[in-house]
Each structure stands twice: as C-alpha cells, then as structure tokens.
Amino acid sequence: MSEALSTASRPGPSGMPAGAGLPRRRSLAPHTWVYRQLTSMRVALLLLGALALLTLAGTLLAQAPAEFKGDPRAYADWLDSVRPKYGGWTGILDAVGLFSVFSSIWFKGILVLLSASLISCSVRNIPRLWRIATRPRMVMTEAFFERAPLRDGLAVEADPKTALSTVRSTFRSHHFHTSIRRDGDDVHVCADRFRWGPFGRIVAHLSFVVVLIGAALSATGGFREEGFAVPVGGKASVGHGTDLTVEAKSFSDSYYASGEPRDYASQLVLYENGRPVKSQEVRVNHPMRYNGVSVYQSFFGPAEIIRARDRDGRVLFDRGVPLLYGSKDETHIVGRFSLPEQGLTVFAVAPRSGEVDPRIGAGQTQIEVYRPGSDTPVGYRVLSQGKPARIAGVDFTFVRERQFAGLTVARDPGSSLIWIGSTLLVLGICMVFFFPHRRIRAVVRGRGDLSEIGVAAIRRRDPAFATQFQELAEEIKRAVKRAGATAERGVSNA
Numbered sequence: 001m002s003e004a005l006s007t008a009s010r011p012g013p014s015g016m017p018a019g020a021g022l023p024r025r026r027s028l029a030p031h032t033w034v035y036r037q038l039t040s041m042r043v044a045l046l047l048l049g050a051l052a053l054l055t056l057a058g059t060l061l062a063q064a065p066a067e068f069k070g071d072p073r074a075y076a077d078w079l080d081s082v083r084p085k086y087g088g089w090t091g092i093l094d095a096v097g098l099f100s101v102f103s104s105i106w107f108k109g110i111l112v113l114l115s116a117s118l119i120s121c122s123v124r125n126i127p128r129l130w131r132i133a134t135r136p137r138m139v140m141t142e143a144f145f146e147r148a149p150l151r152d153g154l155a156v157e158a159d160p161k162t163a164l165s166t167v168r169s170t171f172r173s174h175h176f177h178t179s180i181r182r183d184g185d186d187v188h189v190c191a192d193r194f195r196w197g198p199f200g201r202i203v204a205h206l207s208f209v210v211v212l213i214g215a216a217l218s219a220t221g222g223f224r225e226e227g228f229a230v231p232v233g234g235k236a237s238v239g240h241g242t243d244l245t246v247e248a249k250s251f252s253d254s255y256y257a258s259g260e261p262r263d264y265a266s267q268l269v270l271y272e273n274g275r276p277v278k279s280q281e282v283r284v285n286h287p288m289r290y291n292g293v294s295v296y297q298s299f300f301g302p303a304e305i306i307r308a309r310d311r312d313g314r315v316l317f318d319r320g321v322p323l324l325y326g327s328k329d330e331t332h333i334v335g336r337f338s339l340p341e342q343g344l345t346v347f348a349v350a351p352r353s354g355e356v357d358p359r360i361g362a363g364q365t366q367i368e369v370y371r372p373g374s375d376t377p378v379g380y381r382v383l384s385q386g387k388p389a390r391i392a393g394v395d396f397t398f399v400r401e402r403q404f405a406g407l408t409v410a411r412d413p414g415s416s417l418i419w420i421g422s423t424l425l426v427l428g429i430c431m432v433f434f435f436p437h438r439r440i441r442a443v444v445r446g447r448g449d450l451s452e453i454g455v456a457a458i459r460r461r462d463p464a465f466a467t468q469f470q471e472l473a474e475e476i477k478r479a480v481k482r483a484g485a486t487a488e489r490g491v492s493n494a
Helices: 030-038 041-060 072-086 089-095 105-134 142-147 160-173 199-221 415-434 463-493
Strands: 150-156 177-183 186-193 223-231 235-237 244-255 261-272 275-282 288-290 293-309 315-322 332-339 344-351 364-370 379-384 389-391 394-411 438-447 450-457
Touching: 030 105, 041 105, 072 089, 105 199, 142 150, 142 438, 142 450, 150 463, 160 177, 160 186, 160 438, 160 450, 160 463, 199 415, 223 235, 223 244, 223 293, 223 315, 244 293, 244 394, 261 288, 261 293, 261 394, 275 288, 275 293, 293 332, 293 344, 315 332, 315 394, 364 389, 364 394, 379 389, 379 394, 438 463, 450 463
Parallel strands: none
Antiparallel strands: 150 450, 177 186, 186 438, 223 394, 235 244, 244 261, 261 275, 288 293, 293 315, 293 394, 332 344, 344 364, 364 379, 389 394, 438 450
8 A cells, every 4th residue: 555655745854745835836816927928028038039149130131122022923033033042042032032032921029029028127116116215114223334335433422313304404505405313312314316316117028018109000001112203194092002103294403514414303292093293303302292202302313205006096005114133234224114914024224324325226225025033135126216125015215315213102101110219218328427316324322412424325237426425414514513513502602
C-alpha cells in the first residue's frame, strides 16, 4: 500500500508530507499576464528593436510606389523590374510585405503593441507620481537625518516657532513648496521644487503614442505621390479614392545665367467629380490645398502627346506621356502607359537633353510595345511627328512634344497629430531635464531655550542638486542665527 503512495504524499523528515508548507505558484489570469507584458521594459525594448529593424528594411529595400499597389498589372511589372536586383528573394520579400513595409500588417501591429505598452506604463506610473507629488511621507526618522547622503544641522538660541518660520521662508524664497507636520515636540518640513517635473516622463510617453497614432492615420488614410506628372494642356486623375483630377493649364520657368532653374510654376485647375473647385498658380513652396489634399510643384520635364487607335479607328489613348524615367545607360528618357484592353504596355523613348541617338532624329520618338511579364518587345518603331505606324495591331501617332508639370500630391491626415506629439515630446524632455524634482527634508526640535534644526536630502541623478542643498543649508543657518539674535535683542530691550 505504501508503495502506491505518490511522492508528493510521502512524509518528509519532520513527519509532514513532502512539499507541505511551501507556497504554491498561482497561475495568472490572462488579462493580468497581458498587462504585465505590456508594462515590461523588456517587451518595450523588443518592440522598439523590431520597429527599428522594419524601418531599416523599409529604408534599404526598394518600396513599391503607392500608385502601383491598387493595380495588379502595374505591380507585377514593378516586381519584374526589381527581380534582377533581388533574384530568388523577390517572391519571399514580397510575400512577407517587405516591399511595402510601412503599410504592412507587421509594422502596423508593432505600432499598436508599442502604443498599448506606452499607455499601460503611463497608467501604472501616474498614481505613484501623483502620490509622490501631493502626499509625501512627512515624518522622517532620526536615522534619516543622520545617514542621508546630503545632510546638515545646527543648534541655535531661538525658539522653535521662530526657527520654523525662518526655515520655511528660506525655502520659499528659493521657490520651494513647503508642507509641515507636527510630531510631538518636533515639526517636520517637506520642501519641494519642480514637484511636477517627473510627469515629463508621462508626457514624453504619451507624445510617442500621439505620434504613432498620427503615423498610423497617415499610413492608412493618407498617400504621397511624388512622381505625379501632368502634361501642359492635359489632365491626370489623382486617384486614391479622392475623385480629384488635376489639369495643367500652363507652365513657366526662368533660369540664372549659369543655367540653373531660378523659378518654375504651374497654373493648375483642380476638378472634383468633373466640376472645377479650385484654380491656382503653384510653386515649390506655395502648394494648392483642397479638402486635406495638397498639390506641390516639384519638378518639370518633357512629355509627348501620343494617340493610339485600334484597327477600327477607335481611340484607345490620346494623352500626354511624361518622360519621367531614365534608361539604364542614362542616355535616354522614357515614358510609360498601358492599353489594358489589348494587354499591352507601351514605352515612349527619346534621347536625353545633350545626347544624340542617330536612330531617333529631331521631331521623332521611339515606341516600344511589350506584353506583361516579357522582356522582349512585341514590336518597336521610330515615329515621325504626325505619321502613324502600326505595332501589334494598334496604330500609334506621335502628335507633338509638350512640357509637363511634375507635382507631388499628398494627403496626410495624421500630420497635425505628429506636430502635436513632437511638441509634447519636447515639453516632456524639458520637464525632465530642466525642471528636475528636488525634495529637501527639515526638522525643527525644541530643546529648552535652544532649537535644533536638521536638513537632509537623498542624492539624485542631478549634479546641481548637491550644490543647491549646501547653499540652502548655509543660508538657513545664517537666517536662523540672525532671527535668534534679533529675538534675543527684542527680549532684552523689553
């Protein structure tokens, strides 16, 4: 029978079951465990490290343009363009979202967890800081005044009331807030300066939360398209769910004698659902703003008006094609457009300014037509202005060359929160470093005709505090001695 007893029930040396009297480790409730993890410094550092790694990845790796994300065909073409650089890793990097880091679920999830961690830490620390600032321990032991890192004392011929009044007035003259508590014949004084300074840490923590919320709003509800080009006389849709269209009515530029651009501006008209809502001349530092969307002048360059018709003469494309991109050898400039119904991607190629290509003369452009996913053109032709040519069953005509206005179109709904958060961060840092909490304890004891005064404080990570403590202690000594001598003269005169 005894052999059937479990090890836990076997008696120990004292006759009690083994393990009796030892506290059992209680399992934590799920919400308690989550709260402990969120308030853990180790977890916060891990989240910050993960956020830093993702930010580094988003900086080092090519990021897909925002305008390609909603167009599967364009996005596939972009992946093909970066495949030579990343090789077999291209599909893996795309699958885990590293080509769109700042809008990936990983980045957003870490932002949410980090915000929750900062809020939890603030919620945990606010009651403690409030208690320290408003309800300090008033009665300190004799050992504290004897062993504190910063301490001083004296005995003077002054009554306790005069000594206490002098001590308090000295503290107040240096902008210390004082509280007193009587303990028998002793009077304890707690003097605080900048007692709200430690709340700067809470302000700094919450500032990060405000910045993260602003960044999340910008990432989810905003966009920034820096390569938005509109040929003069043409229109381009902003997209991104805005129902906005930008028309470039004219473009002007001027140059210094050295040839560098001095000024350039575009006269733009903004349409919403086909209705003009705003007209403005836009410069680099003078954007057009409408309903949270800003349009900035960024750059300019040449564009080519291309017309494409099918075999039946139906117009498939008739717009300006901005020559935005450079060729690999940097000798040509390239524009791109698509013919979705025909499943074709078309490139317009022209020599860069100052370069000569014997195949492409003045007043000409080269058209190259590709199928998606193929690096070999279906066909290509050099077109003279006004003379159509058929490629892959489509008639292309180079109408004329025009200039384009290069714009940056952006909507940043979180920008105001980011500015507020940045301001709060600066405020919190200033509170912590320029207004450190300084607390000095004093005790006044009556000893017959004498008063004993003790002054003490704990040394904090504040190099200037020790100097101020010694200066205050010396000032209290001088002031109490003067007050005692004055009181003594007053008694003798009476």
